[in-house]
Amino acid sequence: MESPNAPSNQQPSPKMVVPVDLLISLTTVPLLVGLVGTKALTQVAQELGQLSEEVFRGDRLPLLKFPSQPSSIDTGDPH
Template sequence: MDPLTKLVLSATTLPVLSALGLARCLGQRSEALGKLSEEVFRGDRLPVLPFPVEEEAG
């Protein structure tokens, strides 16, 4: 294998592995945030709002 190829390969291995780890971490955090937002906006924790009643004319 060419020495330049070895150098490029060794120089790019760590950033690629770091990017993969970061992507996995961000994916897990996004999923956790999505589940948290579902809990916040779940119907049983929201206040009951009065339903507007339209008055009939005539």
């Protein structure tokens, strides 16, 4: 029987070591794309908001003609 302190013939399995520089370089591109994309989406949202303000401002809406006197249909008077 072997003692637990005795050297074993099995070699430890090699562990995959990923350098930190590689991890940083792999995460840089998605981070930059996310920042640029967020900036672009913000600009689009602001422009859309400004366009919707122009539509609902009323400057470009047509003027509607309302009757100045109520018609006989509204009052219920047959004459």
